Amino acid sequence: MLGNLGKNLTNTMKKLAGMAIIDEEVVKEVIKDIQRALIQADVNIKLVLNLSKTIEKRSLSEEPPKGVTPKEHVIKIVYEELVHLLGEKAPEIEVETKPFKILFMGLQGSGKTTTIGKLARYLQRKGFNPAIICTDTWRPAAYEQLRQLTESLNVPLYGDPDNEDALDLAKKGIKKFKKQDIIIVDTAGRHKEEKDLLDEMKQISVVVDPDEVMLVIDGTIGQQAREQALAFSQTTDIGSIVITKLDGSAKGGGALSAVAEIGAPIKFIGTGERIEDLEAFDPDRFISRLLGMGDIKTLIERAEEIAEGDEVDMESMDAMLSGKFTLKDMYAQFEVMNKMGPMQQVLNMMPGMGNKLPKNASQVTEERLNKYRILMDSMTEHELTHPEVIKQSRVKRIAKGAGMRNEDVKELLKYYQVTKKAIKGFGKRKMGGPLGQMMRQMMR
Ligand SMILES: Nc1nc2c(ncn2[C@@H]2O[C@H](COP(=O)(O)OP(=O)(O)O)[C@@H](O)[C@H]2O)c(=O)[nH]1
Ligand SMILES: [Mg+2]
Structure with a gap:
């Protein structure tokens, strides 16, 4: 990337x-x-x-x-x-009122329709029922593109290739989907003149009365992204931004940093043409990965806390190691360990750790990490930070969202439990030393 x-x-x-x-x-x-x-x-x-x-x-x-x-x-x-x-981390989509309406904007070709398909899938996996409205009256194939996308996702779509009135389409679609929990409105990105396009966006946003406006910007345009974002922000309040085509774009860094200044956070990035190539954007994690250093911020923070270990009493140390260890932390650690080399080798460096983890922990392969990533992508933020809420019905939903079996979700949860226990025990055993050493090792 x-x-x-x-x-x-x-x-x-x-x-x-x-x-x-x-x-x-x-x-x-x-x-x-x-x-x-x-x-x-x-x-x-x-x-x-x-x-x-x-x-x-x-x-x-x-x-x-x-x-x-x-x-x-x-x-x-x-x-x-x-x-x-890269600016602030965007808040998650919170469906406070139903239907929660998301209006997409962006120039033609920036990746709106593709992103809408990806987002619908993303939201489905979080347990929502999104519906889509097509108001693109400019491209004859626009409706057909969405029809194919939504059919494979089983997402309701409203559109009418014979109707040339975008505002009318928006109105009718919203009426039709008023029972849905999320409505995503796709728009055209093209007009004879830029002014006409921005005018239409203004009118559409009045008709739709969106809860969130998402602006889609093509990452390959680099720092020009700023001007584009500013032009759209004249028409309506931009709530969040999606930067697409970051896969292989040499100018992506320019696009990401350019929009950080306009006051709307980047919420998602597009990293490919496939339906799953959408990532929730988190500046911390993004830079960590870009630098090839795992979740460096967490690690640095912990190294600092541990470096101060002499002054930390047993209880608070224990609380840190057990209380803060969420599914998210586990995933970050897997990523780091994968980069450090064979897990067993790492564990061997730490007395008492080697036999504390599950037997197959040394085989946290790329493949398994990937599987866990897909499963965790189907979880909400709350589930990731409070895994204890994941009971039968959530297990089912997560498995379904990820296209896996309930057993896979249970495996992940079991793995999490055992790892958490091992780390907790490890923290008790030795305070400042080896774990701090491990953290520092990870940062090298
Ligand atoms: N490589 C890559 N291509 C993308 C991405 N997002 C969209 N595209 C491609 O960009 C082109 C335009 O996308 P489309 O969704 O039709 O743009 P729209 O006119 O804004 O609706 C299509 O060929 C998409 O496959 C992405 O994240 N990565
Ligand atoms: Mg489109």
Whole structure:
């Protein structure tokens, strides 16, 4: 994803990790590498310069917290500032009123219709019943494209290829679907003149009265995304943004960072043409992955807490290790461990850990990670952070959403339970040492 940006930044971080000492010269060199990588990805030069200044200033002036080496501290600063570049994490879709209406906007070809199909699937997996309205009267094939998409998903669709009045279509569709819990409205992205398009969007948003307007922007246009987003935001309140085509787009970094400034968060990213190629966007996780470092933020935070282990009493340590360990944490750890090499090897480094995990833990393969990812994608945020609420009916829904068996969900939950227990026990056994070591190891 994102062309060479990930590779270049990862190399920079590796180089930084390999440095014997951290001084002004090293910091400047690292910043130069980062600048080169970001500019290549079409990140706006002003943003790059601001970021460089902040990294330099923080790296040279901030005192690393106790137990964190200067090198780890600079890594953390670079990471935090890159995350900052991408803006805030968008809140999840909350269906407070029914039907919850989502209006899609964006230029023709940006990926609206494709994204709507992906989103419908995504929402279905979370247990919702979305319906779709087609108001694109410009492309003759628009209705047909949606008809095929929705048929395979079993999602109700309203549209009429013979009706050329987009507003009328929107009105009728909303009336028809008033019992549905979510309505997604697809629009045309094209007019003879840009002004006409924006006018129509304004009128449609009056008719639809959306709970959320989602703007779709093609990630391959790079930093021009900002201007486009601003033009649309003149017509109506943009609630969230989807950046598409980030698979293989060399300019994706530019698009992502450019819209972070307009005041609407990026909610999803499109990473391919298939129905499952939609990801909820989380700046933290995105940068961690881009840097090839697993869920680095969580790890850094924990390394810090653990570094302070001497001052932490047994009870609060235990609470941290057991209470905070959610399904999400588990997944993040799997990802990191996968990158570190064979799990067994990692476990062997830690006394007492090797035989505490389930027997096949060393085989947390790509394949299994993938399976777990798909299952977790079918869970709500609440289920991920409070797995104890997942009982029979939720198990069924999650399995169905993921296209798997109930047993697969149960396997994942069992695995989670055992891992949580092992980690809890491990925390009791030894406080500061090995776990802290493991965390630090992960960051290298
Ligand atoms: N590679 C890739 N192609 C995409 C993505 N999203 C959409 N597309 C493609 O972009 C083209 C235009 O998409 P469409 O949904 O019809 O755009 P619309 O005119 O805004 O409705 C289609 O060929 C899609 O397959 C994505 O995330 N990655
Ligand atoms: Mg379309």
